[in-house]
Amino acid sequence: MRIKCINNSNKLPNITINKVYTVYEGEFTISVGEKQYYMFKIEDDYGSVIPYDTKYFEIISNENTNYIEKNISDDTYKFTHKFISYDKFWSMLYDEAGSSIEDFWNAKKDIYMSEMGKQEMHQIIKGDKEDERDFVLKMLLETNEDCFIEEVIRLGQKQLDEWTLNKNMETEFLYLSHFKSECVNEFFIEYLAETEKGNEKLDRIVYEYFNK
Template sequence: MRVQLKDTVTLQTNLSLDQSYIVYEIESTASGNTYYRIENDAKQVVPYDAALFDVVSDKLYGEWTILNKSNQSSARVPGEFAYTSFWEEFYNDDPRALRAFRQVKARFYLAELEAFEIKDILESNNEDEIYFVLNMLIRAKCDTFIYEVIQFAKTRLVEHTYSENDLLITAFEYLSLFKEEHIHAFLIGYLTNIELGNDKLTKIVSNYFAS
């Protein structure tokens, strides 16, 4: 499910009119109000009054369940979030809750985001989102974005002078999943400058050609 800020409302802090947001919880209060818990522009996952938004996609992916809360409100949540202490644990950086959130977010991204939106992330300066998307694509073994990841890796190699970098390593790990001529050419190019390389990248490339 995705929502977008209504163009008739006063601009909200950390929300953009041209951005659509994935909904991670739909809460209904005893007084009849509805709140959408979304990840805002500041990467904070917080509830907002549903009246602020238009629904641009109402499909709920995966198993959702109704969770009754102690304050007489109820919430519709993905199955991974279906225990009363989930959000408290999430905000306290509990590993189990964070892992569950990342799993759900990846599933929703794959289901909801258009190809151009994923490309925009890969071409952005948002390193956290790039890292998340690269790992999502690795888990899904999705070969749709080979060209964009090659371009990202080329730029990153130059900017970081072939130094070890988590984003660059993850990009190489993604590319190493696929036997494809553009990947082959890119990795051959890396080997021609191997004196500038680093051990982790070289190991990924060596394993690629050895397999």
């Protein structure tokens, strides 16, 4: 489930009007055969996964079928993505225990893959949240989606021009190296020509690309 913030009358600090959020868990009641949602647990702007009142949001996508519903009292139900629906998951996640972090990322990826459109992915790749961009590019590698090649090249060129090398560039290079194309060839040749820039990890990705 994906939801959009449509109201922040209480000026909560960690949600933004018109921004889209992912729902990992929530609660609802059933009245006259219809679900009435009253709580969504989302990853907010601060990166915390906490519950919010549904009055701040509207549902914009509800295509993912991997939520498990559980009756918690009378006509009240909880729904949780199945990858994170096991007992004590949230306390384990906060303590970074067991496989909880990996399970959370897998739930996030599953929801993104079924409910996130290409336009939103494009905005994330262009945006300044490096970890979110990294996550989306890794997801696109798994789906063999090549429609963001030019945008990733522009991003890489900008970072190299500004000498803003970071750990996320490795994911960008891995994404590009997955697709044989003239524009990727040119970008990697340009990268190799800038001998004072880059690092061993990026070099290895480029060399392996040309030696496929």
